[in-house]
Amino acid sequence: MQRRTRRRIPIVIGTALAVVGGLAGCAGSQGATELDPEADVTITWWTGQSDEAQTILEGLATEFEELHPNVTIDISPGASSTEELLQKLSAGFAGNSYPNISYAFGSWASELESSQRTLDITGAVADPEVGWDEFSEAARATVQPTGEAIIGFPALVDNISLIYNKTVFDAAGVEYPTEEWTWDDFRDAAKKLTDPANETFGYAYSVSGSEETTWQFWPHLWQNGGEILSDDRSAAAFASDEGAEALEFLRQMAVDDKSIYLDQTDTKFAQLFAADRIGMMTSGPWQLWDLNTAGTDYGVTILPGTDGDHQTVSGPDIWALFDTQDVNENHWSVELMKWLTAPEQDLRWNVAYGNLPLRTSEIDTPEFAEQVAALPGLDVMAENNENAINARPTVSGYVGLSEAIANAISQVLQGQGTPEDALKAAAEKADRSLSGD
Structure with a gap:
């Protein structure tokens, strides 16, 4: 193939x-x-x-x-x-x-x-x-x-789905993910899969500040009941309680649990996953050829859910x-x-x-x-x-919005600032982009 x-x-x-x-x-x-x-x-x-x-x-x-x-x-x-x-x-x-x-x-x-x-x-x-x-x-x-x-x-x-490395799961004695998983199940498994001595992580997340950083966040926001834009699509809406809660969840995994490999490149996490160094990644069909070529023993399921909501991004x-x-x-x-x-x-x-x-x-x-x-x-x-219920916005200011929130997410996951402050600052930058400034 x-x-x-x-x-x-x-x-x-x-x-x-x-x-x-x-x-x-x-x-x-x-x-x-x-x-x-x-x-x-x-x-x-x-x-x-x-x-x-x-x-x-x-x-x-x-x-x-x-x-x-x-x-x-x-x-x-x-x-x-x-x-x-x-x-x-x-x-x-x-x-x-x-x-x-x-x-x-x-x-x-x-x-x-x-x-x-x-x-x-x-x-x-x-x-x-x-x-x-x-x-x-x-x-x-x-x-x-x-x-x-x-x-x-x-x-x-x-779309992005949950891809899991069976070799890493088996070594840690953790049961494979199911379609019923919540994000709490996901976090608990990521902690168990993480082994600092062997430089193995439960999960990986991009902190490059690119759209890879951004679009991985949207399912967390949507499942929490948050929105990217206001109803008239003229202003950012992600700096909400729902947005802060979603980012705080990832912050806890990255900073408190230290169960997330923070990727500065957008590409290394997939290579480490294929090499049995990362237990889970959220990614799409473009990864499967590489995983099969590498001989990685993997499985695929839907994203964990919030109150039964398993929204993904497409x-x-x-x-x-x-x-x-x-x-x-x-x-x-x-x-x-x-x-x-x-x-x-x-x-x-x-x-x-x-x-x-x-x-x-x-x-x-x-x-x-x-x-x-x-x-x-x-x-x-x-x-x-x-x-894949919601679509990413296609408004002309989306590039600036994406860059603003991606940088905010990256900073928070690296222990810099709070979700509330970071998202508020990002929303101000996003609004300028949406207005054409």
Whole structure:
């Protein structure tokens, strides 16, 4: 099996699209204004992929063309890397020349919608045959960034689950985690798994101040009843009693129990876990290939819960659709994405490539079972998408918000300051970012 290099939590986002907000959206001259499904049409599709992933999608595009001879798909990665697509889209918007479909990180969704170039497909996905409810709540929320227009289809879903090292558990005589675990169970196990003499830790947490630091915190916040943003999404809401309680729990583990390996790099903790030096990590499907390659004896279950709430965090990516002012192009863009994200095709795309399936109906298929055999625990992670209830915010100020709270979390876990003071200071910085200052 080829190694997957999926970026876990990209949040690169800026003001690149702000310059085009308010301009009339069009791609060149005015196109067809009355739908003719039989008319010849060319769809431009930027996939954001490379190598094997691009080859798979090119094959699927050819198949769609064979099914619909009047449709030609101009498929390409769109840019030399996925991260560069946002700037490429911005330039295209400014020059009124942009694709019908583009891969996009979910964190770009609000920026893309604010460009006034996106296509609202709310009516199209209301068709029961689309099976919109089969996508996770987080995935559906990400393609509906303001709660109004739906601007595309989910392209990739993930989540973080609890991965445990059986070798470390067995050596400490600790029973493996279960789906009924609370965070108190988790903390108790982490203490028992920690062995300073052998430099073994019960758990690991990033203190790099990156989004890795941030998004690991969101399930604790949500399960405690806290929120990231105010109801109008204009201000930070994490500096609450619920937020302080969530951070205090982690502080106690890191500072009092000394059961957490504090990772400054975002990557070393996974290497130490694979080497049987860390008992538990909360991570996603991108880790499984490495663990199997290393021969690590591991298990996977859902995150511990609070009063039965086992919420996780997800970072869905999307297929963004753009209005090119040609109703035939718009029609076939939607049809292509409906077809691509249908279970039959997703099994040959996401599942074949080693990603989680987009839809719940794919979990009980032979194709997914084959991947689970190669990557044990992938089935648990797929089912865990049901616990991906909330979506990370896609507001343009999220980068600054993430940096602010990540630094606060890192400081507290390293024994600097109290959760209340750190979160309050972080919220002030986050509010400045959210307001554009």
